[in-house]
Amino acid sequence: MNGDAFTAHESNVRRYCRAFPTVFTKALGATIWDETGKPFIDFLVGSGALNYGHNNPDIMAPAIEYLVGENILLSLDMHTAAKRDFIEGFVDWILKPRGLSYKIQFPGPTGTNANEAALALARKCTGRSSVMAFTNAFHGMSLGSLAVSGSASTREQGGVARHDVIRVPYDGYPSQAFDSVSYIDCILSDPGSGIEKPAAIILEIIQAEGGMNAASTAWLTEIQRICRTHGIVFIVDDIQAGAGRTGDFFSFESAKIEPDIVCLSKSLSGSGSPLSIVLIRPDLDIWKPGEHSGTFRGNNFAFVTAGAMCKMWSDRKFTAGVERTALRLQTHLDRLVAKFPRYIEQKRGRGLMAGLKCRSPALVGRVHDVAFENGLLIESSGPNRDVIKVLPPITITDAELDRGITILDHALQEQDNA
Ligand SMILES: Cc1ncc(COP(=O)(O)O)c(C=O)c1O
Known part of the structure; x- marks a missing residue:
């Protein structure tokens, strides 16, 4: 052909x-x-x-060796040596040096799978249904992620109603003159605002599809404070801005914040092979065994390449x-x-x-x-x-x-x- x-x-x-x-x-x-x-x-x-x-080559060399060795490629969420190596590498080379401590959930392999899992967990943890999301956000093409995305053409996909989202202005929207974080603080604190307390606030540190809008450190610090004050789960979608894109491994490092949940995908495998993880503050990891699932959670080729990628950050x-x-x-x-x-x-x-x-x-x-x-x-x-x-x-x-x-x-x- x-x-x-x-x-x-x-x-x-x-x-x-x-x-x-x-x-x-x-x-x-x-x-x-x-x-x-x-x-x-x-x-x-x-x-x-x-x-x-x-x-x-630093990422592909171990992967090629792995491929020719009759090693496990798909394992659902069973234990494999490749998965153990990845977890250990991620903890030792990425989390520990940054003083971070998270449990790691392996959802399905795409970014939107990670966001869906994060939103479901936040709802389960808080018993609340709505989520606060931002103008010009993009979180993926499955229904939960579409609901929290901003773009009209994206949100129209799926053809069903997308409930339970409180849309608020991102940093600098509609102009730098507008103090969006004070507005958010106000509507969450004021019993007359008509806004119910959400399960989570989900955001990108830099909105990629939304036009490369970068949130300021001061704004992010305030959002974290608001989440903590109101008992709202703070989710950072680091699917596009994370895994090294900003120059740091996580896009939120320079802001010195510590989100409750972080979603990673895209470049996480270092090779283009699909892999996603949800990083969960340990006390929020209230999933029951098997409660969240997905066939392609055990992409061992991606575990090997991701492990090699993590190692690079130790150099x-x-x-x-x-x-x-x-x-x-x-x-x-x-x-x-x-x-x-x-x-x-x-x-x-x-x-x-x-x-x-x-x-x-x-x-x-x-x-x-x-x-x-x-x-x-x-x-x-x-x-x-x-x-x-x-x-x-x-x-x-x-x-x-x-x-x-x-x-x-x-x-x-x-x-x-x-
Ligand atoms: C910030 C962000 N979140 C989520 C997604 C969705 O990822 P995926 O296409 O792998 O589902 C994207 C994709 O561009 C993204 O940029």
Whole structure:
């Protein structure tokens, strides 16, 4: 079958293949090749699922050894040596050095599986049904996650009512002048507000699909305080912003907060293989055995690659390299903002989770097309898709990063002739 197999047989729902119309065959690090041999710098990275690049040798070497050794691949939630190694690595290299203590739940393998589990647990713990969620949030495509997502087109999916959600303004919404955290505090404290106390507040530290909006430390600290004051479970959806994307392992580290529940997925396996976990404050782990389930909770290939990823965080050279790359990216973006004020309104995000808010969605569409033509995969985000989402692998080489930025610069420059 040739390329027409997709048009002839794949559902109309397909999306990224329309934005990047070629057939990809090979990938290494931050470079992905199509079947004509054309290389592209990858600033899309599986929408944040390939933070460590494609086929990272430090991650793939143990996985290849594991695959040829007739080892367990699927294990439901039975004990396996690979799962034990992952748990030990995650605790020793990720949780302990950050002074964190969580129980680890393995839900189904996708991000939305983790969020559904977190929401169900918060409801079980509190006996309350509603959840407070934010403008421009995105939490996934299953019904519970859709309900707490903000985008109208996303929420319309599923065709059933989505109850029990209290929508509140995120930090900076609708403008920096609005003090959303005081508003939230007020409606939760005032018996006349008409707002019932929710089971949980769920949020992203940086809203990715929502337009790369980064919450401030002061705002997050206040949200945590409000949760503690009112006995509300504080859930951080770190599915896209976590696993190293901001330059720290967790996106909330710099804010020095400690959420009650943290959801991780996407880049957690380090390899693109599906894996999710829900980190639960130990006293909230009131699940009964088997009460929450899922067939693909035991992806042992992903346990092996995730273990290798965790180990990388114990290497000071690795973490220093990520910090340096984040700084290099930010410098590049500051330069683009200064060079193209006619096209770019502001820089958004933090670390290696960055965005450029542009003056129109049409412009972003054109920049995307020129960039693709010249060998760069880049995505847009935001409710109006007017934010260029810049998501290079956190392990990208300086040469690849510079090349990607040069292509982006050129695509912006081209708009003078559009
Ligand atoms: C913040 C956030 N939460 C949840 C999800 C859903 O993850 P998945 O597509 O694996 O279900 C996404 C996906 O983009 C996301 O960005």
